[in-house]
Amino acid sequence: MxxxxxxxxxxxxxxxxxxxxxxxxxxxxxxxxxxxxxxxxxxxxxxxxxxxxxxxxxxxxxxxxxxxxxxxxxxxxxxxxxxxxxxxxxxxxxxxxxxxxxxxxxxxxxxxxxxxxxxxxxxxxxxxxxxxxxxxxxxxxxxxxxxxxxxxxxxxxxxxxxxxxxxxxxxxxxxxxxxxxxxxxxxxxxxxxxxxxxxxxxxxxxASKEYMKRYRPDLVDYKTTNQPGATGDGLELAEAIGAELMQMDLIQVHPTVQQDNPHVYLIGEAVRGEGAILVNAQGQRFVNELNTRKIVSNAITALPEHSAYLIFDQGIRDRAKAIEFYDKTGLVEHGDTVEDLAKTLNMDPATLQETVDTWNTAVKNHDDQAFNRTTGMDRGIEKPGFFAIHIAPAIHYTMxxxxxxxxxxxxxxxxxxxxxxxxxxxxxxxxxxxxxxxxxxxxxxxxxxxxxxxxxxxxxxxx
CATH class of the missing domain: 3.50.50.60 (FAD/NAD(P)-binding domain)
Structure with a gap:
């Protein structure tokens, strides 16, 4: 940059x-x-x-x-x-x-x-x-x-x-x-x-395997959204002269990371903030998408596949410009209709369509009865085309x-x-x-x- x-x-x-x-x-x-x-x-x-x-x-x-x-x-x-x-x-x-x-x-x-x-x-x-x-x-x-x-x-x-x-x-x-x-x-x-x-x-x-082994061995095999240089150098320098480390086990896993390629791509929260939803492999919602990262990540990890799909339309895409980059990089699946998109994702088209319809009604009434989401509801998923990004949690931030x-x-x-x-x-x-x-x-x-x-x-x- x-x-x-x-x-x-x-x-x-x-x-x-x-x-x-x-x-x-x-x-x-x-x-x-x-x-x-x-x-x-x-x-x-x-x-x-x-x-x-x-x-x-x-x-x-x-x-x-x-x-x-x-x-x-x-x-x-x-x-x-x-x-x-x-x-x-x-x-x-x-x-x-x-x-x-x-x-x-x-x-x-x-x-x-x-x-x-x-x-x-x-x-x-x-x-x-x-x-x-x-x-x-x-x-x-x-x-x-x-x-x-x-x-x-x-x-x-x-x-x-x-x-x-x-x-x-x-x-x-x-x-x-x-x-x-x-x-x-x-x-x-x-x-x-x-x-x-x-x-x-x-x-x-x-991006430090050493610090992960020391403080969070359960995360050693997770991929990371961090640049390779994020290895805790400042911690080592300061610790060597007696500085105290605190809360080192508190490590944030980001819920929406595309990691099907060798390069890992963080899909920013703004995509959900502008109206995207998360669905499981069957095409059903399973969480309030804008709960805290910890809760959303845990909900995805609890799915049998340990992964999910972000679903959004052209209206949401117009409000989250980073999607253009994700698409150029080959991370975005396309469909002219919701049913088309479902077929691409090997989901039952009727199930995904029902999920989207239910969500659009929730947006219209500002009442998400399924998961009590209250934010990121300015627009539904109804403007063609329709898109999906496959995501799973990855190490993102060290608190x-x-x-x-x-x-x-x-x-x-x-x-x-x-x-x-x-x-x-x-x-x-x-x-x-x-x-x-x-x-x-x-x-x-x-x-x-x-x-x-x-x-x-x-x-x-x-x-």
């Missing part, structure tokens, strides 16, 4: 920065921009060749409450409700201070992006939310690639150096026990760089990670702050409890990326 952006040659890596940001996803780029705008000399270090990390793969949107975008779309929301629903959806295991900071800084984060020319003017809904809180570009393009490209444009305008193929191998402490720099492998060359602070924005460990406070300061096993070390985004645990709501991870990257940038500026100015 970020091909046009020019990284800085590793030969230009300075010996000293005010702040080093490890990772070039949404969190790292937001932190770098915010810290730079507060007068710090910063550098972004990315181990992969491609920039953007897992953010590139995000497809639904960015949750926020009480935004002007919501009001323009006739949605009257309140932050307290956003808090309550996220807390409930996370099994009430969310860190309350982090969650409070998160919900109250969600609308300002949307405004901050807009001030940088990054406009998220359309809204949809994801599972576990009662209101349309999921902000996305008006083009309805997948949020991740759009965000990475847009943030990199800002980074380029501000002349912030981004070094790729530069892997941080060690965090360096000074005599006072404060983090004061990093050791790196810059495309084969070892170098030590000093800094007043380090921000870990390295993402989660959803656990480094123990931080709401200021993004990393804590040790005694609950004390490790001075000079900050972490934000998926590398940090605590915000989501035992289930992350769709649209909350992109919000987390911007909200806590900015917070890390601000807190590092406060720390650097004290030093």
């Amino acid at each position: 970020a091909n046009a952006f020019q990284t800085t040659p590793v030969s230009q890596l300075a010996d000293q920065y005010d702040a080093i940001i490890v990772g070039s996803g949404g969190t790292g780029l937001s932190a770098a921009i915010q810290a730079n705008e507060l007068g710090l000399k910063v550098a972004v270090l990315e181990k992969n060749e491609e920039l953007g990390g897992n953010t590139n793969r995000a497809s639904s949107g960015m949750n926020a409450a009480e935004t002007t975008v919501q009001l323009k779309n006739g949605v009257i929301d309140n932050v307290a409700e956003f808090y309550r629903e996220t807390y409930k959806d996370g099994g009430k295991l969310n860190d309350k201070d982090m969650l409070g900071y998160f919900v109250y800084h969600s609308a300002p984060a949307i405004s901050w992006l807009a001030e940088h020319g990054i406009k998220l003017d359309d809204i949809t809904v994801t599972g576990g939310m009662s209101k349309k809180r999921t902000h996305r570009p008006a083009s309805m393009a997948p949020i991740g690639g759009f965000l990475v490209k847009s943030l990199l444009n800002v980074v380029a305008q501000q002349n912030i150096p981004v070094f790729n193929q530069t892997k941080v191998t060690k965090l360096v402490k000074n005599a006072d026990g404060q983090v004061a720099g990093v050791e790196v492998d810059a495309n084969g060359t070892a170098k030590t760089i000093s800094a007043k602070a380090v921000i870990l924005a390295t993402g989660g460990f959803g 656990g990670g480094l123990h931080i406070n709401s200021k993004t300061e990393v804590l040790d096993g005694n609950g004390d702050v490790i001075e000079g070390l900050y972490a934000a985004g998926e590398v940090a645990g605590g915000l989501h409890g035992n289930n992350r709501v769709g649209g909350n991870s992109i919000a987390e990257t911007i909200i806590f990326g900015r917070q890390a940038g601000m807190q590092v500026a406060l720390w650097a100015n004290r030093k």
Whole structure:
């Protein structure tokens, strides 16, 4: 997604920065921009060749409450409700201070992006939310690639150096026990760089077999939606200097992942948010499609085939642009009519037709008697053509990670702050409890990326 952006040659890596940001996803780029705008000399270090990390793969949107975008779309929301629903959806295991900071800084984060020319003017809904809180570009393009490209444009305008193929191998402490720099492998060359602070924005460990074996052996054989670099590097770096890990067994399995090919494709929640339903191999619904990811994933896994089909029509397809990409990639089955589609899927045409008819009646009456779904019911499945995507659950997100406070300061096993070390985004645990709501991870990257940038500026100015 970020091909046009020019990284800085590793030969230009300075010996000293005010702040080093490890990772070039949404969190790292937001932190770098915010810290730079507060007068710090910063550098972004990315181990992969491609920039953007897992953010590139995000497809639904960015949750926020009480935004002007919501009001323009006739949605009257309140932050307290956003808090309550996220807390409930996370099994009430969310860190309350982090969650409070998160919900109250969600609308300002949307405004901050807009001030940088990054406009998220359309809204949809994801599972576990009662209101349309999921902000996305008006083009309805997948949020991740759009965000990475847009943030990199800002980074380029501000002349912030981004070094790729530069892997941080060690965090360096000074005599006072404060983090004061990093050791790196810059495309084969070892170098030590000093800094007043380090921000870990390295993402989660959803692609690490080692961490899965350690914390969730039951998931070792699951496929993952994560990019191959999501191996928990930030956790290793911080753990080596005494940082505490928390809630590491809380790993989210995403319910709708196309995995019939060697490459695994996440089918974003926006497809269900715009009206798609899930059916089993017989063509029958079996769950409220917009319940939490945990509940929907468990319902699919409980089916004899451990897989299901997303069913939608052209009207829904027009509202979820990512489907064009899924179709080009060969993931979408087509039918001129519902019966045609059923035959393609080896289902009884009458059964699937009855399921769709029943659903359309539920939408019309806004009353889903079968599964009590109340959101993603703006349109039925009635506009030709008709489509299906075969899906099954896969490892998607790691809710656990480094123990931080709401200021993004990393804590040790005694609950004390490790001075000079900050972490934000998926590398940090605590915000989501035992289930992350769709649209909350992109919000987390911007909200806590900015917070890390601000807190590092406060720390650097004290030093």
